[in-house]
Amino acid sequence: MPDKTFMGVAREMIPWAPTIDYQKCDFCMECDEFCPHRVFEHRNGDVKLVVANPTNCVVFCRACAKTCGPDAITFPDKAETVKFIKSLRCGQGQQT
């Protein structure tokens, strides 16, 4: 089994991570200060924050988006992600 799993599926197979809308983001860094999983990293230059470690993100957690004043963070559709995870479980013999 891989190091990190969620619902019995390898974490890197699950496309769940924040997306930053740079048209809205004002780089206040509230999301990064909040997230203890080091999903975000700072950069020099115009784009000062990136999603550097998407697989560190806790699947179904959207707490960083709820800290975002300019509403610049989005996540994939939850119901679609659940469906996808369940299909992967079927494909691998429903390991838990």
Place this chain on the structure above:
Amino acid sequence: MKWSVLACNGMDKAEGALAREIGMQVAEAAEAEIVCPVLLNRAAKRYQDVLASTALVVIDGCGTRCASKLATQMTVKPAHKVLVSDQVKTSGISLETWLRLGPAELAFAENVKDQVVSTLTAETEARAAPAAAEIAWEPPADYLMVPYDQFEFRVPRVGYLFNENDLWVRVRGSRGRVGISDYLQQSLTDIYYFDAPELGSGVEQFGELGAVESSKAVFEIVAPVSGTVVSTNEALIEKPELINEDPYGEGWLVEVELSGWPDEAEFLLDGQAYSETLTGKAAEGGAAGKG
């Protein structure tokens, strides 16, 4: 019951202007006292009596939640909360960045006001009504103890199933009761508000079942089961600290009439399996972080 209203006055966003308008409308309709955030911040004593004698409605404009944070700073627990940016998203209204409110924005504000007033009326009636007969949910008989650093996380040995987002469910017949784990309540620290889902609303497994708020985070309740919300823990309106004090008992959140049981149990962990995930979670998030 008497109400007071603390609304965002944010003058840098359309959502702030809307929050202020909604706050005024709610105050008028519910005969509630207005608490000015600027004056509260500057001279808290002015509102000492009002906040002690009323139930507080907090209206935040955007996700920065300044009004909520101000209430926390003043150690006041909101009885009801509204996040205008969420309401805007749900309604599909397109907001101009200009702060003056046009007819569409005013109509939207009135709609939100109507929803809030109707919730406040229902809450007032519910508090006055005698409690209905309930299923007796006895406390856990025995816990697994998971030590980590200076922390210790309790997990009921039997009778509770968990999802990997740290929510539990226990089932009696077709009814499921949902709450958060001891690990999660310790990670969030002092919880000051439970944003309960609407009674009668449907939820899918892993869908959203309200949120709990602490000074650290707004944590979305990821439903461990599918079903219809039939009850929410009204004791949490006055005492949200029950979630911290007794997460597996008096601090329960929601009861659901189950629609996908028992098949959905396949996607949940028993006490033993859940307890085995906690050391890794605590190490990665820091025990003071969230799951």
